[in-house]
Amino acid sequence: MSATLVEQLGKDPQRPVVIEECVGLIDAQVKQKGFIIKGAYSTIKAIKKKFIPEVVDGMLDDWLGKIQPHYEKWETTKPSSFSDYIIARSDDVAEDLLKVTDERAESTSHTTAKKMYMKMRDSAKKNVVEAIPELARMIEKHLQA
DSSP states (O other): OOOHHHHHSSSHHHHHHHHHHHHHHHHHHHHHHOHHHHHHHHHHHHHEEEEEEHHHHHHHHHHHHHHHEEEEEHHHHHOHHHHHHHHHTTHHHHHHHHHHHHHHHHHHOOOHHHHHHHHHHHHHHHHHHHHHHHHHHHHHHHHOO
């Protein structure tokens, strides 16, 4: 069994690069969204400049942990590239990733962020599914490095 995703991507020297790329991915996804999402995102960034990188850093290990079972299933047969495998399971992967975010939203002390998240939660899955191809390619790129 090879190293876990957390061991491969969640540790230095990869971790800061992965966090930075995840923030870039989030920024790019938000730019494609409507006024409400863009507005909420800008408000959060205005309130606390480092909020998004800190959140990504705080959740990265949990997110990688949710992707791990998919990685292990893929690794046993390698029917395609890892990114193709994940993209084909976008719906399940998005749901797994959102479980982490849901748990954090429930326990956060950032009431503004929590309210905005809860207001947008219904559309969140569609947005995460749309981001999966880019996320999967980014993970694969780091696994091959």
